[in-house]
Structure formats: C-alpha cells, structure tokens
C-alpha cells in the first residue's frame with residue numbers, strides 16, 4: 226500500500242488506497258481491538274484532506290481523536306498498528322509525542338473547535354499562513370463546549386476549516402442533539418460561519434474538489450459531510466447500539482467477539498432496574514454512554530424514564546439536580562474521567578443546593594487502553610471537597626447493590642464509584658448501609674499492621690494476606706465522605722502502623738484520614754502525573770499500586786518492627 230506522497234496518485238489509485246486502508250483497519254483492529262466504526266467512516270474524508278492539504282504545515286485536529294487511524298496511516302505510523310492502545314504502543318488518539326502531524330491531543334470530546342481557534346490566532350499573531358482544520362463529529366457537536374467555540378469562531382473570523390462529519394451517530398444512535406436534521410446550514414450561518422455541503426463523505430472526487438475550492442478561503446468555513454459509521458464492515462454498518470464503536474479483538478468472518486463477562490456497569494444497571502420497578506420516581510440519565518453504561522435494558526423496560534442527553538456531562542448533572550428538586554430520583558451514570566466536565570454543575574447545583582441525585586461514577590480507577598485522558602483517578606479528590614456530597618465505593622456486588630439502595634433512601638447528592646471490568650453476579654436482597662460506616666476484617670490472630678483500602682482491592686488483599694500467612698487488619702473504607710470517625714479513632718488506638726492503599730491519585734483517602742489520625746501513615750497511590758495507556762495489571766505494577774507492592778511494604782514494616 227503506497228501511503229507516501231498520495232498527491233501523486235490518480236483518483237482511481239486513491240480509491241484503491243481507500244479500499245486497502247479499510248481492509249487493513251478491519252484486520253488490524255480485529256487483532257488489537259480499538260475504535261472500529263468511527264475509523265471506517267472517515268477513510269475517504271481523511272485521504273481527501275491529506276490529498277489537498279499539506280500536513281504538518283496545515284494542522285489537522287480530530288475531535289476526540291478516536292477516528293484518527295487513517296491520518297496515522299497516512300503520516301507514517303502504519304507499521305505500529307500491532308501495538309495500538311498497548312503499553313508504549315501507538316495511541317488510540319492523536320498524540321504530540323507520536324508525530325509532528327498531531328498538533329493537538331484529546332480523548333474527551335468537543336475540544337477541537339476551541340483548539341483550532343487557538344491555533345489560528347497563534348498562527349495569525351506570528352504572520353503565518355497555513356490552514357487549521359478541525360474534524361468534528363455530530364456527536365461531539367452536541368457538547369456545549371463546541372457551541373461556545375462556534376460562536377466565538379463566528380465573531381473572530383479567523384481563517385479555518387471545520388469539517389463536520391455527520392454520521393447521525395454518537396457512540397450509538399444519536400438520541401440528543403442533531404438526530405432530527407438540526408445540523409444544517411442555518412446552524413452554522415447563524416453563528417457567522419460560511420458553509421458548504423452537505424456532501425457525500427465517501428465520494429473522493431467530490432471531497433477533493435470541495436476542499437480544493439475552499440482551501441484558501443479567508444475566514445471560518447464549515448464543510449458538512451455525510452458519512453456512514455462502520456462503512457465496509459456490514460455488522461458495524463447496521464449497528465445502532467454502539468457495539469462496534471470500540472471493540473476488543475474479534476473474528477472478522479463471523480463477527481464473534483470474545484465474551485466480556487458480567488461488568489460492574491451491568492450490575493449497577495440491573496440493580497437500578499430492580500429499584501425502578503418498586504419506585505416509579507427513579508429515572509436514568511446518560512450523557513451519550515448508554516452502551517458502555519449498560520443502560521439499554523433500563524431504556525427498554527422504562528422508555529419514558531430513560532434520558533440520553535448527548536455528550537453533555539455538565540448539562541446532565543444540572544438537569545438531574547433540577548429533576549431532584551422537582552421530586553424525581555435521578556440516577557446519572559457518568560464515566561469518572563468525563564465527570565470532570567461537570568465539576569461546576571456538581572458543586573454549584575447538586576452540592577450547593579444539596580439535591581438528592583445519585584451519580585454512578587463508572588470506569589473509576591485505571592481504565593487501561595484509553596490512557597491518560599480516560600484514567601478515572603481524579604474524581605474522589607474532585608468531589609470530596611464538595612459540601613453535602615456523599616462519596617462511596619463498594620468492595621463487591623452485594624455492597625454495590627446496597628449502596629445504590631441506600632442512595633435512594635436518603636436526601637443528599639450521593640456518588641457511587643465502580644471500576645471498568647467484571648464483578649461476580651449477585652442478586653442479594655437490598656439492605657441499607659449506615660452512611661459513613663466502614664468495616665474491618667482481622668486476618669490471622671496477631672495483626673502487626675493496619676491496611677486501609679477500598680473497592681475490590683479489599684478482598685484481593687484479604688485473600689493475599691491469607692495466602693502469605695500475614696496477620697493484618699484490613700479496613701474497607703467504603704465511604705470517602707463522610708469517613709467513619711469512630712473506626713478511625715479505634716484504629717488509632719490499636720497502636721499499629723497504618724498503611725493507606727489508594728488505587729487513585731495519591732491523597733484521595735489519605736487526606737481525610739489525616740484529619741483524624743496524626744501519627745505517621747505510609748501511603749501507596751498514584752503520584753502527581755498522568756498514567757499512560759496499557760493493560761491495567763501492568764499499569765498497577767508500574768505505578769506501585771498493585772497488591773504485591775502492598776505485601777512487600779507490609780513485610781518490610783514487619784521486619785523493621787521485629
């Protein structure tokens with residue numbers, strides 16, 4: 226496949242190139258996993274952009290970056306695809322350190338227009354003359370930040386191109402924003418932008434002609450292209466639920482994916498449905514993540530009580546808060562890293578007005594292959610400063626069900642975090658958990674150290690201590706806020722060394738414990754940096770937050786005591 230110097234290729238050759246890139250993407254992603262459908266949809270579009278414009282002089286910013294694979298292939302990274310989304314491998318998004326053809330990085334959506342305007346202003350201030358091109362999907366355009374940028378771009382009138390890649394799909398069917406034809410000329414022109422389109426985003430000739438005709442356009446212009454998500458892989462073409470958006474390895478011929486097991490998201494969604502059957506005020510809200518959050522069952526069972534609000538986390542939290550004020554009991558499912566977008570809504574609305582929304586903080590902790598932008602390791606510190614907020618994490622499925630039940634039996638904002646990955650299926654009867662209560666288990670008969678941790682690591686540690694014949698007090702800190710003051714005083718009196726084992730940003734739990742216990746505490750957690758992509762067990766080892774590190778530290782502690 227000739228991916229160099231594509232300007233020298235004929236239209237026929239470019240079409241052949243598109244077909245080979247598509248075949249390569251399907252084959253390669255079937256081995257490594259990755260964002261299949263979005264990439265299959267933009268093959269011709271990306272070829273046309275690279276044919277007309279000259280990267281890296283002309284700067285291309287792919288919103289989110291999950292659809293930048295063809296761009297990577299055309300900029301010399303094809304031979305790295307076997308390492309996609311793996312430790313030290315090719316990123317699933319644009320990455321500055323990977324290539325000079327990546328002038329910007331993302332992972333979260335709707336930032337490309339602000340970034341393009343920023344780069345255009347920087348260009349103009351230095352009297353340069355290249356193009357800045359943002360490629361943004363209809364899903365990402367439902368994010369409020371994109372709208373803030375559109376208005377500003379209209380008022381500032383800098384030279385730039387916005388390619389609106391409209392496939393009428395977010396991860397799954399677009400249930401908010403632009404599914405009803407709102408995304409048209411008038412939207413952009415009302416913001417002061419010029420507009421061409423809509424044009425067939427798989428017609429290379431039309432794309433090339435259009436880009437040629439506007440490449441020197443002065444001021445901002447939108448090129449609206451219609452594409453088919455998943456194009457070229459029939460199962461992905463007809464997928465409305467987002468099952469082929471981000472995939473693990475699969476068999477190309479049959480489309481069979483490896484069985485993924487019963488996830489924490491599924492457990493929470495199942496428990497939510499049970500509770501919703503008993504309480505008709507319970508509703509579910511998702512900011513465009515119905516598939517990953519496993520909420521399709523809820524949507525089917527309670528279509529009038531399910532709300533997909535588009536990629537709009539900030540809006541989701543404020544809307545949920547107002548629903549709560551109006552007497553409804555909303556459950557908002559948001560990935561930990563995307564909840565960062567809703568900081569002010571959480572603080573200004575849910576927390577300040579003390580409104581009883583329940584937030585399912587999905588993908589809490591390390592998530593692995595998506596890397597720095599998606600690791601869910603900041604939400605505890607973000608929310609524990611917020612008055613009225615209750616912040617919890619269950620150690621297992623039973624506790625998760627009970628925390629959810631508890632959350633609906635009280636009147637404050639209540640967050641329950643749970644990780645990416647699987648959990649044992651359980652359908653225990655619901656029981657309330659006293660808010661702020663921790664539990665502890667003494668392993669062995671003569672404990673020499675107290676380890677305070679949370680989430681699934683509680684049982685991992687108990688198991689490991691038993692295997693290693695180590696006598697420990699293992700504390701399940703299932704509430705980060707409020708913490709169990711009585712338990713902390715009791716632990717302090719035990720007069721044993723204390724280790725706090727955090728699997729998120731360091732200080733998340735330690736800082737609240739230190740308010741009660743003043744003696745020196747050893748802590749294990751993620752340091753002051755972003756954690757890159759990789760499989761979760763390797764990342765835990767590298768960050769020294771794995772159970773073996775904990776055992777090593779407590780053993781060392783034991784030796785120093787003896």
Ligand SMILES: Cc1ncc(C[n+]2csc(CCOP(=O)(O)OP(=O)(O)O)c2C)c(N)n1
Pocket residue numbers: 263266289291292332333334361362363364365366390392394395396454512513514536563566
């Ligand atoms: C702030 C934020 N929320 C949610 C997501 C998850 N997410 C990644 S891609 C995507 C859909 C994007 O849709 P669109 O921009 O239309 O691109 P397409 O996949 O259709 O090509 C979503 C919701 C995200 N990356 N960032």
Ligand SMILES: CC(=O)[C@@H](O)[C@H](O)COP(=O)(O)O
Pocket residue numbers: 289291332396470471517588592595645
């Ligand atoms: C690009 C993006 O933000 C999502 O597609 C994300 O990769 C989904 O992650 P999960 O696979 O954990 O649902």
Ligand SMILES: [Mg+2]
Pocket residue numbers: 362363364365390391392393394395
């Ligand atoms: Mg889309």
